[in-house]
Amino acid sequence: MKKVCALLLALTMVLGMASAFADEVPTLTLWCIATESDANRPAYEAAIPAVEEALGVKIEWEAFENDSYKTKIKSTSAEELPDIFFTWSGAFAGDFATAGKLYCLDEEYKNYTADLPEVMLQNSTYDGKHYAVPLTMNIVTLFANMDLLKEAGYDAVPTTYDDLMACCAALKEKGIIPFGCSGNATWCVTEYLEPIIEKTIGYEAMNEIFAGRATWNDPAIATAVDTFQKMIIDGYFDPDGLSLDNDTVKANFIAGKYAFYQNGSWNCGEINDAEGNFQAALFPVMDAEKATYGQVIGGPNDALAVSAASKNPELAAKVAFALGKEICHYGYLAGSGLPAWTPDYDTSAVKPLVADVAKMVAESEGMVLFGDNAMSADPANVYLSYVAKVYGCEIDGAGFIEALTNELQ
Template identity: 60%
Template sequence: MKRKLLSVLMTGAMVLSLAACGGSTGSGSGSGSGSGSGASGVPANSATAGETLATVGDITLDMWCIATESDSNRHSYEAAIADMQAAYPNVTLNWEAFENQSYKTKIKAAVSANEMPDIFFTWSCAFLQDFVDAGRVWCLDDAYQNYKSELPESMLGNSTYNGHHYGVPLTMNIVGLFANMDLLKSVGYNEIPGTYDEFIACCDALKAADIIPFGCAGKETWCVTEYLESVIEKSVGYEALNDIFLGRATWDNKDVAAAVDTFQSLVNNGYFDPSGIALSNDEVKANFMDGKYAFYMNGTWNCADFANNAAFFPKVKVAEFPVINADKATLGQLIGGPSDTLAVAASSAHPEVAAEYTFELGKLICHYGYLDGCGLPAWTPYGDTSAVNALTQDVAAICGNATGYVLFGDTAMNADDANTYLSYVDQVYGCQVNGDQFIQGLANDIR
């Protein structure tokens, strides 16, 4: 009952907050929906129009994703695909998984050459928008009509362009402040500090006890943004940050500069592992689980990996980052949202079947992913969810109290702007620029 309530609360919060990419305007594509015409200005293949999963003959669909062997979502993909193969033996799914970073290159090259698989994993918002604008993605408006009761429309906000839906969301995640409670208890803290002053006092106590407060993978800049964006959001409020990320407001914002200075004070105070700048996220996460760091700010998809480590799991707790400026921000303002998405190529030989298959598959991946603790469900949960790990349930509780979300900055912005932004984040972490230089540089360089 409690979990159902949380799901309802979570969905409600999403409705409030997901203004994100829903308002973005893809140009030149996505016109056709509701009439069987292919989205993206690509007419539906008349030979395949009207096909459904149940009526289509033996066909093969190809899919690309990032659920590699070491990915925490791997099991949910395998289980979902096995269920689909059993339910629809007439459809053979050939799927390949690629490492996250190289996949970004691969899928862009494939879209560019119009040689995409029928179904492909993508990140929502600006990442998918480029593909939609290029007319390479099949509009899912028609297929969605059959899933409206199971997939709240608010969850499609980040993959909706010009009012048309182009993606099937899987799970949603936020940035969580994970803490090793054994280390916190060793310096007298039985809970994760709830206020910023207590939090800083805790970091000082950890440092005095020769415990590194934060682990952060400087080699992967998105890991730095998990910290920086949380600090900015809890200083300036989610609306201001959302407006900046979505281009509705300038980066030249003194409050943001002050927040960046606050973040740099954490770095300069020696709260971050100095070795972290040369480490990957996997290495930092392993260090956190080995007890090297007290805190690890990262996506809540990590709950699955933590839950799978029997020795570590009892030690870990999750909370949201404390409020820094109570005049502008409150608890419940979070970084995250549904970003992991499946989409259908407009060039697919069987786009309508692929669309239906994608919804069915997405629902199952979401279901198994939620059970595994890979994130919160974008779809309405069903079946017995009592096995969901306690950490994921804590995340659900945090989301249940959410009042606003800001999507990850590098997902919300277009590729060029996102990389300019990441370059400045790098410089902030390396203390090469201060808050004023950060906002002025971005205000000048963001195209």
């Protein structure tokens, strides 16, 4: 009897081990910004199981909130980085690439050249090598509440600066606040200031400044800053915005407190689904000699990178590309971003507001990456500290260009 029991136990062990080995699939770790309340969450939730099934891998993913992620990723040593992680392109990923912390994706990219135009990789290309897989792309969008505009006598979003100011004056007269902007998150202020600067000096000049090849000491930038500040002082911005966070400002816009809300196109899905009549547009031109309406702020900025310390970098690269494509697919349909990848699926279900912005991108006449991503960490944060002072009307245009010229150049 004892022998039978021992035999059965041994058999169970062997079978258990065999099944364990049979089930063993390669496991990869992933860090991303996709907490429960994040607009990108549904895209990750749909993309991850699809890639796991298609490639026969297990993806252990951890989602973080935007600000805490920035701190975490910067304070993580190269060895502790997950196999795949979210990054912003531009200087942010550039620091990691320069430090040798990223795995070069050139080999794997050869399999995706038809689906992913190389231009989409330009913000994450360093020394001619590709280091990150773009997910979606986004641009700064001027969202307008058409019901409120109608109350002020406007049936369309103004496309010239003078018209926009006249519209703001008419809205104010009707007791409607034209713009809402969070002063608690400085990046929200850049969503207003950067398009105004771009539409004053042109996208090429702005790209040169962000790249450190041209000086901030340009009187036209001071004029742009003063124009923005005049709008604030004239009462075209919600004064409460100074101490509000972005979620509250966005909720206020959706609830009909403001006529305009200028922010990233990742909000398209949420605003499209909200009750009301909303349209998307671009900030009008300030200086027609230097800029055109079709120049935008943004680009393929959200990306996935593969850690150079990954134990299985080839597989991680394969998974990163597959994930990038799927996240782009589901994100585009959900309205949390515009496609960086060429869609090879039915796009008839794309939300109207998202389709409008995608059209603007297709017709764009020049792009400038978001300033805090285009510049490396130190200059970007010096720049943000002065942007916050501009919104608080602590410094004027002349003070802004003087401070940045002195500290950054």
